[in-house]
Amino acid sequence: MIRVLIYRIGLLVPTFFGVTLIAFGFIRMLPGDPILALAGERGLNREFYLKLLHDYGLDLPLWKQYLVYLQNLLHGDLGVSIVTQKPVLSEFFSLFPATMELSLVAMTIAVAIGVPAGVIAAVNRRRALDYMIMTISLIGYSMPIFWWGLVLIIVSSGILDLTPVAGRISMLYFFPTPTGFMLIDSLLSGEPGAFKSALSHLILPSLVLGTIPLAVIARQTRSAMLEVLSEDYVRTARAKGLPVLRVIALHALRNALIPVVTTIGLQLGYMFAGALLTETIFSWPGIGKYMVDSVFRRDYPVIQGGLLLIASIIMIVNLVVDLLYGLINPKVRHRA
């Protein structure tokens, strides 16, 4: 197991450098540059434009810019945003807890509903319940997120008045947020009603963000369960007269979980990186929206740093998932 771990961590290093190259090259392939984006409609005279290019090191040959970027990276410096002039790392650290909180709650909902739904569908294969669950999951998977978010806002917040429209907490609360996780900070604040407000603000965005993973998890669980349920040992367990629930939960589900955990891991990675639409609709101050704004502004350091951080998170999540296999399935542990 330790050898596997060392091997996997070793693989992260070239992957990391590959990501730096892609991040650096990708944004420079787009038309425009940060100075043009900064100048906007009013424009700049050519002399001032060239001066700014020079000030930001954008007049250097690309390979030199890349080397400077790598050099700074090795010193732990992701650079400074051209637009806000703030260090990229500190901007991300201030926004990341919001994305993480939203993603974790969304994933909790997706797993809590998706796994049982998949199991129920598998156990009721080709019956009405199975068709119903799979149809709903297909709809969930195909749902345009932006539309879904607005529908939920209009129905739940507008018509039924059940939830707040957007944001992380009512603007009427104002307290220190040392952890950046609003649920925790609202509890720590001791403000009456603050936690409830934070929780109610999480409902719609986490439902929206969790919709696609929920559908994927439900379908993956169903497919994995169907495979396991047809195994001899499951038939044997049933033949021996074990209660159905015990067979499903203890014997079948545990073995079916490996591909499901992979799916959950991948989906969680995508969530961290892809919460953009949800963050935009619900005015959620996370990293997705920050990244997209930066692409429009051609804010190279932010895009490079952001892609690198997101890629690192996905790599780490994948590594953790691989390690989890061993815990779930002893066969994997022994093979390692």
Add this chain to the structure above:
Amino acid sequence: MRLAKKPFIPLLVAGALMTGGVASAKTFIHCSEASPQGFDTALYDGSETLDYGPNIYNGLVRFTFGTTDIAPDLAQSWDISDGGKTIVFHLRKGIKFHKTDWFTPTRDFNADDVIFSLMRQKEENNPYHNYAGPYLYFNAMGMPDLIKDIVKLDDYTVKLVLTKPDAAILPDLKMEFALILSKEYADQLLKAGTPELLNRKPVGTGPFQFVAYKKDAFVRMKANPDYYRGKQPIDNLVFAITPDASVRYQKLKKNECQTMPFPNLADLDAMKNDPNLKVMEWPGLNVGYLAYNTRRKPFDDVRVRKALNMAIDKKAIIKAVFHGEGTIAKNPMPPTVWGYNDEVKDDPYDPQAAKALLKEAGVSKLKMKLWAMPVQRPYNPNARRMAELIKADWAKISVRAEIVTYEWGEYLKRSRAVDRDGAVLLGWTSDNGDPDNFLGTLLDCDAVGSNNMAQWCYGPYEALIQKAKTLVGQRDKRAELYRQAQVIFKAQAPWATIAHSKVHVPMRKNVMGYHKDPLDRHDFEGVDLVE
């Protein structure tokens, strides 16, 4: 701390985190469209950032509420001499800078603050010259060449010396790059090695003082107790950052905020019919246009330009693109700018006459590029749709247009090229309410290759514009010259003038005292919430 159970009802609060001991607080929430890029407004030109200008700072001069008339602000009065090249400002006494957790002023506002605020943008050796990025607006307005020096005559008198007379200098000084910051605070930050805080923890003299900012979430301000025009009726002002217009509308409906900018035009009818809401609207200081390249054939022939203009059905554009919430433009500046010439007759919509004019010019089977902006702007909320309508109109006179577009920065860069191919859809929102900001900035000879997208340099027009620039403080004479210039513009038709949009600010019914700002800033001075 919880500030209020319902945002529109003032209530008692237990603590006083934001109001320093006051037991009750009235909180006003504005759903703003984007995060500010910073709080030193001299560094930026986006409306999401400039909105903080009038709320946190003051300038030497300001607009009288709802107009573009220049009025005293931190300067009580001024004297213009030396043919308009020297202006002596007499400063107001007893003005306090904000007292905050991070700065306690030891003196009132004075001449040092004026010199610091402006000269840091000109002098490259000033420690605040490049402390948080370039001073884009100061440069874009040509200030480095225009301002020669600012001299302190005494603590409450400064002399601004220009290299040449510029009639628009006072409106320029109203702009956000010329707002006044505290030199004492800047010096203190420099000493502490944290000059960047000037842009992050702002200190001004305005009606509200900064409290906190969380990126993409909120900006919190509270009323300045020492504001020279009196303390504000509301205690706390919160900008809740809400990028999506539909979501802003839902929040407004639920009273999660009390005002919002930039509504979807399609939502306006519903907003106007909502008994809990009202929509304030006024003509925007903008113009949307289509600029030909007058240096390329066949657009160097005025008959061709006129013919193309006459083939455009502007009424249909106003209906389809602006949802009826705009007016047809006949001049290159909106009617709300002084000097507007209402006598000018617009080119009639007459495809038959247009066809005949093209024939007279010897042009047949014309193929051309029609540039559509890739972004939404108030003066053009849907450039692609507008381009499609124009293309269809031109097809009726046998002109084949190919619609092209580029990434926004690239679009602007390529549009400015002197040898650009085709006609460009673009527009302009005034910087300062002065006619020169349209007629000069967009159409004079100096602007060829930059903001003059028609690449049009026409002697008789140029002579009028340049003469008007020198008539400092002579508004009537300037207005007459601008009226003549608009006649020449119309006859020469370097653009098809398309539309002026309206500004809409939907708000809760109980919002009182909101001012129509001609430059579309969201200025909350004097705003109140009533039962």
